[in-house]
Amino acid sequence: MTSHILAIDQGTTSSRAIIFTDTLKPLAVAQQEFKQHFPRSGWVEHNPADIWQSSLNTCHEVLAKSGLNAADITAIGITNQRETTIIWDRKNGKAIHPAIVWQDRRTSDTCIAMKAAGHEELVTSRTGLFLDPYFSATKISWILDHVNGARHLAEVGRLAFGTVDSYLLWQLTGGHVHATDATNASRTLLFNIHSGCWDQDLLDLFNIPESMLPRIHDCASDFGMTKANLFDREIPISGIAGDQQAALIGQACFKPGMLKSTYGTGCFAMLNTGATPVLSKNRLITTVAYQLQGQRHYALEGSIFIAGAAVQWLRDSLGIIQKASDAEKLAAGSDIEQHVYLVPAFTGLGAPYWDAESRGAMFGLTRSSGPSEFAKAALESVCYQTRDLLEAMQGDWDMMADKKTVLRVDGGMVTSDWTMQFLADILDAPVDRPVVLETTAVGAAYLAGLQAGICPSPVDFASSWNRDTRFSPSLDPETRASKYNGWQDAVRRTLSSSCPP
Numbered sequence: 001m002t003s004h005i006l007a008i009d010q011g012t013t014s015s016r017a018i019i020f021t022d023t024l025k026p027l028a029v030a031q032q033e034f035k036q037h038f039p040r041s042g043w044v045e046h047n048p049a050d051i052w053q054s055s056l057n058t059c060h061e062v063l064a065k066s067g068l069n070a071a072d073i074t075a076i077g078i079t080n081q082r083e084t085t086i087i088w089d090r091k092n093g094k095a096i097h098p099a100i101v102w103q104d105r106r107t108s109d110t111c112i113a114m115k116a117a118g119h120e121e122l123v124t125s126r127t128g129l130f131l132d133p134y135f136s137a138t139k140i141s142w143i144l145d146h147v148n149g150a151r152h153l154a155e156v157g158r159l160a161f162g163t164v165d166s167y168l169l170w171q172l173t174g175g176h177v178h179a180t181d182a183t184n185a186s187r188t189l190l191f192n193i194h195s196g197c198w199d200q201d202l203l204d205l206f207n208i209p210e211s212m213l214p215r216i217h218d219c220a221s222d223f224g225m226t227k228a229n230l231f232d233r234e235i236p237i238s239g240i241a242g243d244q245q246a247a248l249i250g251q252a253c254f255k256p257g258m259l260k261s262t263y264g265t266g267c268f269a270m271l272n273t274g275a276t277p278v279l280s281k282n283r284l285i286t287t288v289a290y291q292l293q294g295q296r297h298y299a300l301e302g303s304i305f306i307a308g309a310a311v312q313w314l315r316d317s318l319g320i321i322q323k324a325s326d327a328e329k330l331a332a333g334s335d336i337e338q339h340v341y342l343v344p345a346f347t348g349l350g351a352p353y354w355d356a357e358s359r360g361a362m363f364g365l366t367r368s369s370g371p372s373e374f375a376k377a378a379l380e381s382v383c384y385q386t387r388d389l390l391e392a393m394q395g396d397w398d399m400m401a402d403k404k405t406v407l408r409v410d411g412g413m414v415t416s417d418w419t420m421q422f423l424a425d426i427l428d429a430p431v432d433r434p435v436v437l438e439t440t441a442v443g444a445a446y447l448a449g450l451q452a453g454i455c456p457s458p459v460d461f462a463s464s465w466n467r468d469t470r471f472s473p474s475l476d477p478e479t480r481a482s483k484y485n486g487w488q489d490a491v492r493r494t495l496s497s498s499c500p501p
Contacts (some may be wrong), residue, residue: 003074003454004063006235007441010055010080010164011243012101012265013312017058018438020445021453022074024464026438030061037098042105045098048086051164051173057232063231064434070231076172077239077448079224079246079440080164082187085139087150087161087212090291093175094349095167096159097147097347101141102458103266103305103347107138108356119205126192126199128277128286132354134303137162137189137206144208154209161212165240169223172195172237177224180214182291183245191216193277193288194380196296218291219245222450238446244268245290246443248299251434252462253409257399259390263413263438266350267307267382270379270390271300273397292450292458300396302351302389306344308413312376313346320371328416330375339483340364341384341416341490349495352392357496364486382413383423384487390427406430410439417471425475426484 001102009015014033034050063069083102088095100106113133120131129135144151153159158286162170166180185191187197190208192199196216197254203210217223219241225234226472241249244262249427251260256274261267270289277286277298289299306313308324315321331452341363343349348356362377390407407429414433415418424431436442449455456464475483 002422003348004068005445005449006059006073006076007445007448008055008076008078008168009159009243009441009444010051010168012081012103015051015054015058016441017055018445019061019062019068020442022449024442024445024455026436028062028066030058030065032058040106042108044101044103045348047309048088048095048099048167051099053166055168057387059231062183070233070235073231073235073239074454075236076446077170077444077446078165078169079241079243079444080184081242082163082184082242083134083136084164085136085161085379086145086164086167087140087159087165087443088170089153090158090160090175093170096150097143099164100143101328102134104139105133105347105356107133107142110138110142111356123189123202124256126194126202127186127189127195128279130283130285130354133356134350135187135189137202137208140208140212141206146472154212157211159212160214164212165242166214167425169237169240172226174223174227179217179223180212181217181219181221181240182288182296183219184240185216185243186288187242192396193286193296193298196291198289215490220292220447222451235451237448238451239449241290241443241447243440244270244290244301247440248272248289248443249408249446250412250439250441250443253408254458254462254467257405258408261386261409263307263382263409263411265309267304269302269386270394271393271397273298273300273497274282275486278397280392280396282395283354284389284392284396285351300393301448302392304382304385304389305347305350307382308341308411309346310344310381311413313344314375314378318374320374324412325416327375327379328418330372331379332418334372334376335368338364338366338369338371338373339486340369340377341487342374343490343494344378345494346379349491351493352388353495355495358494361490361494363493364491379419380422383419383426384484386423387426387484390429400487406432406490408432408434409435409489410434420471423473424473425482428473428480430473431471432467433469433471435468436500
């Protein structure tokens with residue numbers, strides 16, 4: 001009897017469920033978008049009920065599409081949008097406030113004040129992160145301080161905090177399991193990446209009761225069983241990882257020096273640095289890549305807030321395209337004599353700038369600039385930002401000194417050959433697109449299958465990774481340098497006064 005794995009891939013704009021065979025071949029996919037809420041400028045929220053219901057709906061839909069039932073599913077793996085913060089009442093499982101999404105910037109002033117008070121050195125030394133609204137801790141504190149009675153309920157043990165994986169796990173198990181994995185824990189500003197535990201000094205700094213926090217597991221672990229009434233039987237949940245770490249695993253980047261970049265709503269480049277954390281000198285994040293059998297492996301990560309979201313902006317706000325693939329066609333027909341740059345700082349700039357106050361801008365517009373030039377600038381902005389990250393990595397780690405390091409890519413944007421070719425050109429490095437693009441879900445499925453005993457060791461799994469297309473750089477050095485210099489000038493003009501160039 002063939003074993004199957006159900007992967008729940010809960011993302012920023014949609015939830016998906018994919019069923020894989022025990023050899024990690026996808027059988028069926030279901031996807032459901034859910035509403036985004038923008039109550040104020042710079043604020044981004046989700047309804048936690050939408051997150052849960054869309055995840056459950058896609059699980060039922062993918063089972064129906066595949067012709068399978070719950071008895072055919074050996075294990076469930078979960079991967080999720082990271083840092084997004086949910087606090088719920090343990091008595092009824094209901095959230096006390098909308099989920100504050102990773103993109104949300106409402107705690108910018110808090111982070112600035114904490115930096116001014118000299119707290120960032122402690123935070124970075126323990127967590128590998130920076131004081132930025134991106135991460136969970138200031139979001140937790142904000143909810144406790146702004147929801148009537150929340151802080152008292154937290155102090156008496158009534159409230160539970162979780163990133164999206166923990167919230168889904170709570171719902172799937174009927175409130176029996178409050179847990180997370182080391183990768184998601186490492187994104188909260190509360191997890192000590194050296195000891196592998198919640199850090200009491202940081203809990204005190206952010207005024208967060210430890211009783212709110214989930215138990216921390218390996219990425220492949222026993223996370224409990226689903227309620228029987230959800231799928232007509234209990235199913236083990238045996239793998240969890242944050243979306244970017246799951247993509248790193250799905251891309252089989254298990255060796256130090258291997259590099260992947262995922263292009264979804266945002267862009268996230270992650271470099272495996274092995275068993276020793278590398279603290280960045282160039283404002284990158286040091287994070288947990290994965291934890292297996294109690295052994296943590298680390299990564300340098302660069303986070304770009306706006307990647308695919310720039311294409312959504314072309315579609316939803318400007319109305320110059322009807323679907324994402326139209327952007328590639330427009331860009332290919334753009335005027336090569338125009339040098340238009342989009343700095344997509346719609347919610348601030350991420351690595352390596354970490355400027356929460358900057359906002360988006362376009363440079364180089366002329367009377368003849370039109371939809372084609374806007375589309376080209378949007379797609380190129382993702383590639384320029386990726387180069388920013390790779391240059392920072394090369395400065396942080398000797399093993400990255402060779403600029404010819406191969407970049408493995410995944411995510412919705414990588415289907416665009418035009419974009420991937422420009423990426424290889426501006427990086428001056430090969431870009432490899434895999435056969436299976438669902439690498440985030442593959443990573444979650446692999447972890448679940450590894451714990452369930454139906455998937456091979458990481459070494460054997462890595463040998464099964466297959467490349468679909470390699471994009472090799474073809475741009476001449478002078479043009480490459482000129483284009484990138486123009487980008488750097490545009491960024492300098494966009495940075496806020498609080499973040500000097």
